[in-house]
Amino acid sequence: MSSSTSDNSKLPIRTIPGGYGLPLFGAIADRFDFFYNQGREKFFSSRIQKYNSTVFRTNMPPGPFNASDPRVVAVLDAASFSVLFDTSKVEKRDVFTGTYMPSTDFTGGYRVCPYLDPSEQKHQQIKSFLFSLLSSRHGQVIPLLRSHLSELFQKLEDKVAGKGQAQFNSISDNELFNFIFRYYCGKDPTQTNLGSCGSRLFDLWVYPQLLPVGSAGLPWYFFPINVVEDFLLHTVPFPAWSLKWDHHKLFKAISSSAKEALDQAPSFGLTKEEATNNILFVLGFNSYGGLKIVVPTLMKWVGLAGEPLHTRLAQEIRTVVHQEGGVTYNALEKMPLAKSVVWETLRIEPPVPYQYGKAKQDMIIESHVEAFEVKKGEMIFGFQPIATKDPKVFEDAEKFVGDRFVGDDGERLLKYVYWSNGRETEDPSPENKQCPGKNLVVLILRVILVELFLRYDTFEVEIGTPTIGPTVTVKSFTKATTLS
Structure with a gap:
C-alpha cells in the first residue's frame, strides 16, 4: 500500500468507522439528514463527534438514483x-459534481475539462488551450474590472441613497457577468444575441445541472x-433536452464573439465546437x-x-496606490493585509465546498x-469548509482573522488553503486538477478590495x-475622505 502523505505511515491503523x-434506505436517510434534518455542517460535525474521527464512511447525495453510487469515504481534516x-x-474522471454527473447533453455532447482526468490527453489539450486564452487577456483584467466595479458601486450607492439599502447580489451578478464575458470573449454581451439577459440565461443553464445535489434548504418541519x-x-435527473435552446443561444454568443481565441483551437488538437463548449462551461x-x-462572500x-479592519485596509491600499501611481499588478503585490483578507475569505468559506476522487489503488x-x-x-469525498477550519492547523479556526496570512508565519499556513482544488502555494497546470483560473480569482478579489477602499x-x-x-444587503457607505 501507499500513503496519502508518506510511503510508510507511522500512525496507528484504524478501521474506517x-x-x-x-x-x-440508508442512502435516503443520510440524504434527509444532510438536506433537511441536520443541514450539511451538522451532518458532518455530528458524525465526527460520534465516531471520534475525521475520516468515516457515509452516503452523499444524490444516490441511490441518478445512476450514482452514494457511498463515500469522507476526509474532513487538513491532513x-x-x-x-x-x-x-x-482519479478525477467524471467526479466534478460528485457521485452524480449531469448529462453531456448540457454541454453539446462533450465531456468538458472539469470532468476529465489529467491522464486523459484531451484534458491536457483543453487546459492548455484555456491557459493560452487566460494569458492572452491578462493585461486587460485590472482596467476592465475597475470599469465594471465603478458601475457596480455607483448603482449600489444610488440604491442606498434612494431606499436606505441595496441588495448586493443582483447588482453584482450582472456586472460580474458582463466583465467575465468581455474578458473571455472580447465583446460586451449586450452586443451579442444575449442582449441584457446573459446572466439570467447562464443561471438557467447552470442550476439544473446542480439540482440533484442541491436543495431549497427548508427545515425538517416542512416535511x-x-x-x-x-x-x-x-431521484430523476433534470431533462437536458429542455434547455437545448438555451445552450444553443449561449453557444452562438460565444462562437460569434471569441473568434480570435477559437481560431487557435486547432493548434491544441481541438475542434472549434469542442473549444466553444469548454469556454461556455468555464x-x-x-x-x-x-x-x-x-464576491458576496468577500463582502x-x-x-x-x-x-477596525476597514481603517487598516483603507490606509494600506491608499498609501500603496499613491506610492505606485495607480492600481497596478506591482501595487497589489505590496498590500500584505489586502492579500491576507482575500486568502482568509477563501479559507473560511470556500466557494466550492465539495471535492471528490476515486482511489486508483489500495492506499493508506x-x-x-x-x-x-x-x-x-x-x-x-472531502467537505472543504471543515477541512480548512481545522483547529489543529489554524488558531481560532472558526473566526475570520483578516491578517492571518500576514508575515512569514502567516504565509506558511497558505499550504492549507485549498479552495482551488489544490494548495494556495501551488499553481494550476495541464497535469493537475487545480482550477485554471485560480490566480485570476485571487486577482479579481484583490482589485475589488482596492476599489472598495479607494x-x-x-x-x-x-x-x-x-x-x-x-x-x-448593503445598509450604508461612508465615502472616503480623500478619493484616490
Whole structure:
C-alpha cells in the first residue's frame, strides 16, 4: 500500500468507522439528514463527534438514483483532505459534481475539462488551450474590472441613497457577468444575441445541472414539502433536452464573439465546437458561477469585520496606490493585509465546498492522529469548509482573522488553503486538477478590495443565508475622505 502523505505511515491503523446503512434506505436517510434534518455542517460535525474521527464512511447525495453510487469515504481534516489533490492516487474522471454527473447533453455532447482526468490527453489539450486564452487577456483584467466595479458601486450607492439599502447580489451578478464575458470573449454581451439577459440565461443553464445535489434548504418541519422536493430533485435527473435552446443561444454568443481565441483551437488538437463548449462551461459554470458566490462572500466577511479592519485596509491600499501611481499588478503585490483578507475569505468559506476522487489503488490515508486503509475503486469525498477550519492547523479556526496570512508565519499556513482544488502555494497546470483560473480569482478579489477602499472609509452589511453562497444587503457607505 501507499500513503496519502508518506510511503510508510507511522500512525496507528484504524478501521474506517461509519457505514452506509441498509441498501436504498440508508442512502435516503443520510440524504434527509444532510438536506433537511441536520443541514450539511451538522451532518458532518455530528458524525465526527460520534465516531471520534475525521475520516468515516457515509452516503452523499444524490444516490441511490441518478445512476450514482452514494457511498463515500469522507476526509474532513487538513491532513487527510490533501489526498484529493494527488492525481497519482485518485482519479478525477467524471467526479466534478460528485457521485452524480449531469448529462453531456448540457454541454453539446462533450465531456468538458472539469470532468476529465489529467491522464486523459484531451484534458491536457483543453487546459492548455484555456491557459493560452487566460494569458492572452491578462493585461486587460485590472482596467476592465475597475470599469465594471465603478458601475457596480455607483448603482449600489444610488440604491442606498434612494431606499436606505441595496441588495448586493443582483447588482453584482450582472456586472460580474458582463466583465467575465468581455474578458473571455472580447465583446460586451449586450452586443451579442444575449442582449441584457446573459446572466439570467447562464443561471438557467447552470442550476439544473446542480439540482440533484442541491436543495431549497427548508427545515425538517416542512416535511411534506421536503418529501416532494426530494423526489423531484434527487431521484430523476433534470431533462437536458429542455434547455437545448438555451445552450444553443449561449453557444452562438460565444462562437460569434471569441473568434480570435477559437481560431487557435486547432493548434491544441481541438475542434472549434469542442473549444466553444469548454469556454461556455468555464465562463458560465466555473468563472461566473464561482464569482457569484465568492464576491458576496468577500463582502460578507469584510463587512462584518467592521471599521477596525476597514481603517487598516483603507490606509494600506491608499498609501500603496499613491506610492505606485495607480492600481497596478506591482501595487497589489505590496498590500500584505489586502492579500491576507482575500486568502482568509477563501479559507473560511470556500466557494466550492465539495471535492471528490476515486482511489486508483489500495492506499493508506492519514489524518493527524490515525491512518486508514482505503481500497481501490472507493470514492473519497472531502467537505472543504471543515477541512480548512481545522483547529489543529489554524488558531481560532472558526473566526475570520483578516491578517492571518500576514508575515512569514502567516504565509506558511497558505499550504492549507485549498479552495482551488489544490494548495494556495501551488499553481494550476495541464497535469493537475487545480482550477485554471485560480490566480485570476485571487486577482479579481484583490482589485475589488482596492476599489472598495479607494471609494469608502467603511460600510455596513446585513447577511442572509441561502443554500449557495451568502446574500448581502448593503445598509450604508461612508465615502472616503480623500478619493484616490
